Amino acid sequence: MQRFSISVVFYLLILRPFVYGQLDYRFYDSKCPNLTKIVRFGIWSAMANDTRIAASLLRLHFHDCISNGCEGSVLLDASSSFQSEKDANPNRNSARGFELIDTIKANVEKACPSTVSCADILTLAAREAVFLTGGPYWSLAMGRRDGLTANITAANTDIPSPFEPLENITAKFTTKGLNLNDVVVLSGAHTIGFAQCFTFKPRLFDFHGSGAPDPQLDASLATSLQGVCPNQDDSDTNLVPLDAVTTTKFDNIYFKRLVNNSGILGSDQALMSDNRTAQMVINYSKFPFLFAKDFGASMAKLSTVGVITGQDGQVRNKCNVVN
Structure with missing residues (x-):
């Protein structure tokens, strides 16, 4: 036996x-x-x-x-x-x-x-x-x-929306079987890509009616962003790199920028407002191999959410239409 x-x-x-x-x-x-x-x-x-x-x-x-x-x-x-x-x-x-x-x-x-x-x-x-x-x-x-x-x-x-508080975003992850660490590490995907001005413009001019930029946003970065995203509607779709240092390279610079109050999106910078997520951000900013390992694990986990297998669904002949 x-x-x-x-x-x-x-x-x-x-x-x-x-x-x-x-x-x-x-x-x-x-x-x-x-x-x-x-x-x-x-x-x-x-x-x-x-x-x-x-x-x-x-x-x-x-x-x-x-x-x-x-x-x-x-x-x-x-x-x-x-x-x-x-x-x-x-x-x-x-x-x-x-x-x-x-x-x-x-x-x-x-x-x-x-x-x-x-x-x-x-x-x-x-x-x-x-x-x-x-x-x-x-x-x-x-x-x-x-x-x-x-x-x-x-x-x-x-x-998740870039305008939502961290607790709302976390709730959207947890209902899918993901956890707080997944929230932080998957946010690291913003090490590549761009954001349209409207997704962060409220941080640049009259943050919460203060008449000034978001105090959590680095002052020099705020000034630079105001030049690309002036306070007028026709700038809403202008693009800004989420990581201006290594824009097309997948690395951990995104987390270094959060530590330095240089996150473009308010939802990204909010990761530094919670002691639990802030410590994760700091760890990923210091240890790129840890970020790489955890990112792969969280992506594999994400890829199993709500999957259809077996005889359910279908294999589409074309991706934009059902067979």
């Missing part, structure tokens, strides 16, 4: 790296062995012409998973039966990367017809985008199926 128990435990330990619920780390090994190469090449090619695309793909994956689960609903166009999540407030005129995902999907279909879901492609694309910008690489269990509908209400309510 003891030998049998030891054998079972050993078997489970061997199996564990390859199975996550109904997702499998070897899901496409025989079905589509070149999948990762196809996705990586597609992103690498796009990055040559669009330095923002890596951040856009990472954001697109997050918005998909945090609102309706990682089932590719953010990719769907509107239909007669549902509104598109592309039109939700957090996505409208800001979410990008749809055309690239469509292109990658088409290339995957040529190699492996009706095999790889759009949800899996988007999940892989987020990892490859991070990796190609110098960030960590993490193992991903595959086998997600695509959803059959979109949920604009969930997209409007579940995706």
Whole structure:
């Protein structure tokens, strides 16, 4: 009996790296062995012409998973039966990367017809985008199926806003099975990418009716941002890098900037207002390898939120429409 128990435990330990619920780390090994190469090449090619695309793909994956689960609903166009999540407030005129995902999907279909879901492609694309910008690489269990509908209400309510207090943002994470550490480390995705002026302009001129900038914002940075984002409506869509030091490199400079009161978004700088999250920020600012390790772990965790597996959902032929 003891030998049998030891054998079972050993078997489970061997199996564990390859199975996550109904997702499998070897899901496409025989079905589509070149999948990762196809996705990586597609992103690498796009990055040559669009330095923002890596951040856009990472954001697109997050918005998909945090609102309706990682089932590719953010990719769907509107239909007669549902509104598109592309039109939700957090996505409208800001979410990008749809055309690239469509292109990658088409290339995957040529190699492996009706095999790889759009949800899996988007999940892989987020990892490859991070990796190609110098960030960590993490193992991903595959086998997600695509959803059959979109949920604009969930997209409007579940995706965190840069204007929300930290406790609200944390609540949106915890309802999805994520925790406070995930909030901090996944915020580190802002080490790449840009923000439109309207997302932080209230911090620059009349913060909470004070007639002055947010006192938590470094004074010299506030002056610089006022030049790019003057107090007029036609500047609302101007872009500012979230990390002006290493804008296109995935590293831990974002956290160093928070420590120095140089976070662009109020929701980012708020991480320094809570003793628990502030200590995490300080640790990540000092130890880049810790950030890389934890970011990969949290991204893998995020990628399992609300997944559809087995015979549920479908593998879409095109990512923007249901079959």
